[in-house]
Amino acid sequence: MKAAVLKQIGDDKLDVRTDVATTAPGPDEVRVRIKAAGVCHSDVSAMNGALPALAPGVMGHEGAGEVLEVGSQVTELAPGDHVVLSFVPPCGRCAYCLGGQPNLCEVHTVAAFVSPRFEIGGEPAFGFGGCGAFAEEVVLPSAGANRVDADIPFEVAALIGCGVLTGVGAVLNTARVEPGSTVVVIGCGGVGISVIQGARLAGAAQLVAVDPVTEKHAAAKQFGATHATTPDGLAEVQNAVTGGRGFDYAIEVVGSAATIRAAYDATRRGGTAVIVGAGGPEQKVEFNAQELFINEKKILPSFYGSADPRRDTARMVNLWRAGRLDLEGMISRRIRLDDINEGLAALKSPSGALVRQIVTFD
Template sequence: MEAAVLDQIGDDRLHVRADAAVVAPGPGEVHVRIRAAGICHSDLSAMNGTLPALAPGVMGHEGAGEVLAVGDQVTDLVPGDHVTITFVPPCGTCRECLHGQPHLCAVHTVAAFTSPRFEVGSQPVFGFAGCGTFAEELVLPRAGAIKVEPDVPFEVAALLGCGVLTGVGAVLNTARIEPGATVAVIGCGGVGISVVQGARLAGATTIVAVDPVVGKHAGARRFGATHTATPDGFDELKQELTGGAGFDCAIEVVGLAGTIRAAYDATRRGGSTVIVGAGGAEQKVEFTAQELFLNERRILPSFYGSADPRRDIDRMLRFWRAGLLDLEGMVSRRLPLSEINDGLAALQGGDAALVRQIVTFD
């Protein structure tokens, strides 16, 4: 089978290999044929070392497909079932799962760094984030395959695995934005657009989308932003819309020290600053003890939208079926696995027309 392999951390291209194979599913595991995989900025971050990953490794962590086989102890999935892949499978028994924080479960994440899921030639190869959706097939824990109804298009199901759940979840689960709120969203990529849609779903009446690429502004408005701005014009718009007081919630979806600080500065006293962007260890943000004390702005990190994929993937699909969440409209480009490097380059270059690119497997 074919798979897109990162040979070493720091490479800016993947090597599409035709001699890849998956390990057989063990007890409690599922073998899935991938039918659609989203290209996420986190894939680039893993390739350049910003996010932890192992090489050689099959990249990709956002995808959907159909079950080919199940291992022993899997009784609730059968071959032919359609599934969305989640890169944070909750074990259900660890401290975090038992405290209602399954998005922080590390059980299967740790296993992903010790258990190669593929073989390329005769070499063991890891799957990024325990997945490796840039491959025709993969094997993962049962909890990493969330069943969806067969009428859900694979590309729609794929988006739910990371970008949509991260963005909408940051609004509904982490920030818990209330109807009538004023919201600023810094960053208008695929996750940022999902945040915009989440803010609209939550009933925010002012949604400002901020991005230096002016070409992304029209798309942000199409998905629910009421206003748009570049970083240079953001302060002026904040003054106009809030009288300088700041927004009820500012959500950062970039992962840079400067944009995190900008989100904090855009938040009103007593409001919430939500950090969604996956930044590197070198991105250090400074606050004084006095401003933290006097402003009482809550700083809320949001990993994977504070989501429980077992609950929230179904919830996103119900929003989609009700016409409240535009998932098809987020698909900007479809491409075969052979063109994966073109897709990564377009994402790296900040192509204004892109919200989400989907690798299709026919």
């Protein structure tokens, strides 16, 4: 089958090959035919080493498709079911799952680094995030395939798997934004737009979008921002919106030391700074003990939107059906797998993908 392969960490392009195969599904695994996959900046971060990945391996982690085959112990899924992939499948039995933090479950995540589910040219290989959604088929744990109704477009379903659960979840699950709050979102790419939609859903009264690329400001307002500005203009907008006090919630969706520090600085005393951006280990953020003590600002990292994909996939679908989440509007461009490097280049350009590029397989 065809798949986009990262030959080695540090490569800036993927090799679209036709000699890739999946392994046979294990007892608790399923084989899925991928119908749509989102091009996420986390794929770029994995390629350059900022996020952990194994090479050679198949990239892509945000996808949706149709179940082709199930393992002998799988009872909750059947061939023909439509599913959304999750790169952090909860095992349902570990301390994290039982403690209400299934997004931190390590069972299947660790297995994804020791159990190759692809063969490339006859040699074992891994899928990024335990998925490998830039392939025509994948094999993954049944817990990583969340069933959705067959009338949901695959392109819409794919977005839920990463960007929407991460962004909307950061607002609803991690920050728990309260109605009438002031919110600033730093970074208006695909996940940032999901954060903006989440803050609108939560009832934010004033919602400021910050991005150095002015082309993204109109999109941010389209999805719910009341104001949009470049970083240089943030102080002025902050004064106008909060009287200089700072925002109740500042949500950072970039992953750099500078933007994390900016989010903290934009938060009011006693407010909450939420860190969604996936930064590399070289991004060091400095705070002094006095400011932490005096300001009592909460710093909340948000991994995968603190989501339970079993619960929150259905929640996002319900919100989309109710017209409260605009997922079709987040799709900026559709590409074929053969054009994946063109899509990655667009994502890495100064303007970046304004929302989400979708790889389609039909």
